[in-house]
Amino acid sequence: MVQIVEKGGEKVESLKGRPAAVPFIHSIFFKLLISFLLLSIVPLTLAGLLTYSNVSDLLTRKLNKDASSVLEQHSKVLTFYLNDLIRMGEISNTSPAVSDFLKNKDYDNYLRSFLPLDQVFTGIHVIRPENAGITLVNEQGYVYTYGYSLNREHSGFYNYHWIPQLPPLSMEHRLTPLHDRPYSNQEPQEQVFSYVQQVFSRDLKAKGLLIIDFKRDVLASLFQSSSLSDSVPGETEIGLLITNRSGQLLYPQDTGRFRPEELKNLNQAERITDLSGNVYRLVTRTNNETGLILTGYFQEDKLYEPIHRIRNSVYWIILPSIAFCLLVSFYLSHRISGPIRYLQYLMGKVGRGEFYSLFKLKRKDEIGQLGLGFNHMVGKIKELIQLVYEEQSKKRDAEVTALQSQINPHFLYNTLESINSLARKRKEPQISKMIVLLGKLLRASISTFDTMIPIWRELEYAACYLELHQIRLKKPIQYSIDIDEEIRSLFTVKWIIQPIVENAVLHGLDPIASEEVSGRIEIKGWLEQDAVYLQVRDYGVGLDKTALKELRHNLEYHSEKLTKYGKKVGILNVQSRIRLHFGEAYGLSVDSAPQQGMNVTIKLPRRFANENK
Incomplete structure (x- = not known):
């Protein structure tokens, strides 16, 4: 393999037999492990998180919808209740007795006004009989009460902190926060909230305050028909807050659970935290007619307790699943990458020359096929090494023989x-x-030991051979050599024409030789593009179809084998040497027929010099 090493400050490549260790993050095992984990853990985790998120959103939407519906009902009830109070104020504002009381500045007239006022407020009281008392105060400080006994030592109503500051010429009405009643002789510590409205005399020259007190449990009785608890499952702590535009808490009385500054922004918040650190989820509804803000609050940890149980269940499912996926991914990654690492180890041994190392795992998948291919490659390498060894041995023997032949x-x-x-x-x-x-x-x-010689010398060898046979036979052989000088100067492999001529004489002409006939041989040559063609034709006995087919087959497929091991030194030897020198595109082709002789054509490349020198 190629290894980068530093030499003289420069990086160079060197070949080593032992492969370098692959960093873990680049290994197949690591990549497979990460892939399996991503394919298994990520979808599982996403499924769990999406399930938790969807269930949580579903519960939140249902809570908002149901709570908003309940708050809408509360808002309608509150609107109806306030409309009754407004009607009570309007009746009071149009009453002559009330107008006279507001204009009164004399104490005796003040006392005489009680009877007509009692008649007026007896009718008004019927509208909301659950009120805890009605109070009318004029600018001179005279106070009229209905439904309770006044404690005159605490009758300075304009000094109470819960009395709202109303515009001078406005008939606005306000609901006060819960407060005690020191101005009442009966139960002065009782908590009530009050409806306060500014009333005027008929001539609008005098004004006063109309105060209608209601006990604290009145609001609870108003909302008991539709409870927020019906919209929330389980034992979640819930409650209802009613605030005005200034953030003053009207219901219930401030028990110190929430900070006053947080109550001012209830219509803009989604959560609120009490002084103990408990978090409450809010659902708000604003009553446009009265300007009051109705807020339902739900303790969040108990509200989402079923969701948390689902989340914990999902965690307990995901975590063992992740552990299982991790083990399976580790096993599969090792199962796939282990044989590959073993094959890499074997390749390193083969690279060091240990060709006995084979892949022995019995697998039928692609890795098994890869192992079989590796074993086949090692076998082929061993065969090639043995072949090279044998070729070198034969080459040395041939060189020794050649040296001995020179003696x-x-x-x-x-x-x-x-x-x-x-x-x-x-x-x-x-x-x-x-x-x-x-x-x-x-x-x-x-x-000479030259492999390539001029064609004219090849023709000279063939002529010498034919002259020998001219003397041997009773009737001389007729032969002709018709080759241009251009072809004669080209080069070819040594000893390719004489063996073909010898084959023509011995196997073609000798069987028909007699005192009258010895036969004829023609040698021709021509050029076609980059090829040289030499042709040897005899007019001897020829070959039948079977023998011709066998000869052609041997020339095409077995010439080298028969030359090496069959000791064939005729035209098969010539075919083998031409193809070894020039390639498969060149060689011999034969044509023959019984009693018509044989035609052997040699195809050679056009060579102008001895290229082996």
């Missing part, structure tokens, strides 16, 4: 020359000529 060439030449001299002495010219021709062929075969 005796001069001895052979001298021996042939001695035989030639003896033939001439005994006047045997044909024997002498054959020895001369044989010597040329022998010298050509062992005098």
